[in-house]
Amino acid sequence: MASAITTLAADAPTLSAANTGFMLICSALVMLMTPGLAFFYGGMVRVKSSLNMLMMSFISLGIVTILWVLYGFSLAFGTDAGSLIGWNSDYVGLSGIGITELWDGYTIPVYVFAVFQLMFAVITPALISGALADRVKFGAWVLFTGLWVTVVYFPVAHWVWGSGGWLFELGVIDFAGGTAVHINAGAAALGVILVIGKRVGFKKDPMRPHSLPLVMLGAGLLWFGWFGFNAGSWLGNDDGVGAVMFVNTQVATAAAMLAWLGYEKLRHGSFTTLGAASGAVAGLVAITPSGGAVSPLGAIAIGVIAGVLCAMAVGLKYKFGYDDSLDVIGVHLVGGVVGSLLVGLFATGGVQSDVAGLFYGGGLEQLGKQAIGVFAVLAYSLVASALLAFLLDKTIGMRVSEDDEVAGIDQVEHAETAYDFSGAGGGAASRSTAAPTPSASKKVDA
Helix, strand or coil, X not given: CHHHHHHHHHHCCCCCHHHHHHHHHHHHHHHHXXXXXXHHHHHHCCHHHHHHHHHHHHHHHHHHHHHHHHHHHHHHHCEEECCCEEXXXXXXHHCCCCCCCECCCCCCEHHHHHXXXXXXXXXXXXXXXXXXXXXXXXXXXHHHHHHHHHHHHHHHHHHHHCCXXXXXXXXXXXXXXXXXXXXXXXXXXXXXXXXXXXXXXXXXXXXXXXXXXXXXXXXXXXXXXXXXXXXXXXXXXXXXXXXXXXXXXXXXXXXXXXXXXXXXXXXXXXXXXXXXXXXXXXXXHHHHHHCCCCCHHHHHHHHHHHHHHHHHHCCHHHHHCCCCCCCHHHHHHHHHHHHHHHHHHHCECCCCCCCECHHHCCCCHHHHHHHHHHHHHHHHHHHHHHHHHHHHHHHCCCECCHHHHHHCHHHHHHCCCCCCCCCCCCCHHHHCCCCCCHHHHHHHHC
16 A cells, blocks of 8 residues: 555656746737737727727726636636536635645646636637627626626636536547637627627628738737647647647648638639738637647648638628627637537547547547537527626617717727827928918907
8 A cells, every 4th residue: 555655646746847837928828819809809990999999808808817816717617516617615716725736637836727727718708899899888898798707608618628517528629719718709799799789880881990900910919829828728748739739720820811811812802911810810710629639731621621611601791680890700600610520520539639530530429529519608608698798788788879889989988099190290280280370360260
């Protein structure tokens, strides 16, 4: 017995300074994704809504951080209760965790795991906001965010990643958030849209992006931060799986961008910067659940499929009449579904686990599991999000008035505008600030 105890103690994980440092860097990269998303969305809207779009992402850094510390981490990753939710009183307020206490089975502290997962929780509701541009009261959005992460995100994170969560125990593969983050956010966006309705002038007025350079900047920051999002989700760097995920992230994103641009050229005759940015994000979304299970060649295939299907999907809002302002459904929901299901086809059985997909001799079993995970999260998030939006709309109201929407939500909700043009101009405009002529004075007085 004594020798067995000695062996177990020797095999127990010990704190790794390298993995801890790596995970802290990954956490910072994932945090950067939320400001990156703010720029990505902020450039895609009209100028009168750009500040509101920035704020709808930034506010998540405040709200979700506090809720995560108070109870979110406990609900998502505490001791399982009925395969649906977790709870651990030591995690409430992060007050009962030792500074060197390790996350079970890993070589990083619980604090590091908690802050890494926090950044996932922060960005997920921010993703929803892109579908609601121009028309949602900021106060209502703040309340919705707090309620949504509590009722939807924290439980779903437990289902997918928590020990004992029912999708985790079923064997659904979601390396870094295809179901818990992207399908979850995309389905929520659809649910809220169905409640609050369309923007004034949808399908009638031009609603073009006001700053494509901001969109490209945001896409670049997302691409950069996504390496932490994906590679960091292995929670260490000892066995090469995180390195494969890093490579697959780059490969799939490149393939999706090229595929989107190719589809765009064939369909519309042009290669656009918005298409390049959107295609890159579609690839990032699709490889998120699958990149730890596939080879780089599989990542190329996933990127191409996601790039084309997401490019096709963004036009569905005009066909079916739902106003997804910035294509959250077309990119995140569709991309998340594609990436999650393709695990069942392209998993090699030689990366994160020995689970093989259909193309590698594994049959249809994993595809079936992936489908259960996809549609369970989609259905729950869609219904729960629609109910939350309906309750808020019937109590405090979710939408600004039509007049305020037309005038511009930035000025109405934030008392600011993104750009100050009062000092712009030269020549005659500059000379007009000089002492007026007598005739000009009379006109001013009049």
